[in-house]
Amino acid sequence: MVFVTVTFIHSADLHLGRTFTSLRTLPQPIYEQVIESSFRALENLVNQAIQSKVDFVLFVGDVFDSESVSLRTYLRFRQQMEKLNEHGIHVFLSYGNHDPIREDHQTVQWPDNVTVFTDETVTSETYTISSGQVVNIYGFSYTKKVISSNKSHEYIKTGHADYHIAMLHGHAEGQSGHDPYSPFSVQELVNQPFDYWALGHIHKRQTLAMNPPVVYPGNIQGMHQQEQGEKGCVLVTLSKKALPVITFVPTANIVWFEEEIDITHIETLDVLLQVINERKERYRKQSTFLLLRFVGSGSLHEILQSANERDDLLWAVNEGEDEQYPFVWIVDMNVHTI
Template sequence: MKFIHTADLHLDSPFRGLDEMPAQIWQRVHQSTFTAFERIVDAAINQQVDFILIVGDIYDRDHHSAEAEDFFVRQCQRLAKQQIPVYLSYGNHDYQPVTEQIDSLPNNVHVFGNQVETKTLTLADDQTVAITGFSYGKRWLVEDQVSKFPEKETADWQIGMLHGAISQNNPDQDHYAPFTLPELLQKRYDYWALGHIHKHQVLNEEPLVVYPGNPQGRHKNEDGQHGYYLVQSNSDKLTAEFKPVAPIEWCEIDAHLTHDQTVDSLIEMLLHKGEAEDGFKMIAFNVHLTDQVNALTKKLLANGTILERLQENLSEKGDYQWWPYQLNLLKGTALPKMTDLDQEYWDQSAQDVFNQDAVIDLTDKLAKYGFIADQLADPSLVEQLRYEASQKLGEGDHDEN
């Protein structure tokens, strides 16, 4: 048995805040979610897989574009020509009522309804595969769904499809089919195909419990490689291999300034670092400053002039193999205006104040909006808040009065 596990395609993601880039790059970014899925379909055909699992959030929002739907249908038709079935569920972004086979989809696509159900597939070697899953009928699904999954019965292979997040035992956070790892393992399934978390990770080895992440990172917090998992049987075990497909990778690169660094030499250094990267990268440079860096360079970094010059340099060349979208200014030392004792107290206070619970308490009313709740649930948000606060504190009070 061989199959592909993917999730969170987020076709037609808007990539907000990036539409002022050169048209050539914007087109590349906007098409990246489509390109990533097309590569997955290419792989399915080339690898001659038995089936594909898509675990939620095919589209970026419930009211998706006609372009996105047409593209998805055409890719499924390519699979149909190769007799490759697709098993899909809808998630919290593309939730919808599912009462019967959706007319616009080809017959090789099997959609899970809003209640937990099992679909059975017989492979060419007569092995049977039971696949259990469900689709979201609304944005939030706070009820436990795993308890509704049957235990493994007579099928040779039992697979669970679950678009959800590990339970935090907190009703203010558990909005997406919360589950625990032990309750998954109790079902004795051979593979748990998860979705919702946008970072690929294996939660358990035997049996495999896997998040494939999204095939294409959509912003700086979704950096690194993105792709899908190719799952194969070996005797009575399954193995999962991560396969990157994202046409664009978000990354951060460190750049350390010397005391005699001129603006021109700084731009040349950043250009060299960007050109050294393989594949198309969206780059945020972390520029490390010291007290010795001259005031003009600091000012041009802070007001965005150097970033603009860097972007203009690339635009003039017209050879877009990477794009600098952000410059982050970092102090050479953590907080130079602080004493060691100040730093110690700050570190302790930051841990107490900037944590997930505190953020949730402060933003309680905003969390009712799904798109905000998604951002608040991201652990990297807390780290970003802590960092930005430390930078503001490190600047000191410049008010003469």
């Protein structure tokens, strides 16, 4: 018997249409890039799917930032789905707590290659990939913003498909920083006879188990300074004769990082400005929001305690960045000096 692999992209938490209100004070050229960043990340994801010739793409909830994003947001998402359709790539989509499904979602019709889980009860869809392998994909959508019940028990393996993949937008026990919607324990998922658990809701990328894989891919674009580092999706290959291969694919158009600067041997503001600018250039390969953290002790300690002095320092290090591409913008300075 010949075993054929199935390859797909697992993504979640796109939050398309987010307005980034906390960043509206940025210079207009940079703010416009921020508004575009999630769409650019989606384009990067779609290009990767096409390049990798995947069998399908999973979007596991919170595709949109709210249930009432603009028509333009829906249309731009549809354009990318049409691009996947042109390459014979199917899409399975569920809605999450940010974008619970509503009747007016249907005002924009998705292309024929998009299958939406429209019910809050777990259902399954059968899909045959080009190799002839049959895949059963299970999922549900939020029809309201809050689901407090454990949905994991609704996932019941059915049929005789070659692969069984579960999509679940919810909160794994022990996670922090997100509301505990549709809560579950990892053990409850591992005990189920599925080949892969495609999770959404938690924005931090993590693999919670490997037998079978239980995976949060994280979000595709960092949205604030608590979401630092590379963001993206995962490219997954499942096989009946080999271990799963799960590869992170970066998609973010703008990244967030924190940089630590020790002031112990820095005597003047001129030298500090030089150090900051040198550190900025380390990130210049990609548009970056940088949070500076000052540590150590020295003659600049007192100056850095002043909010006015820090504001002037921020102005100096950010001057002209709105004309740079890629930009490196210092978003804040945290002082932990003594």
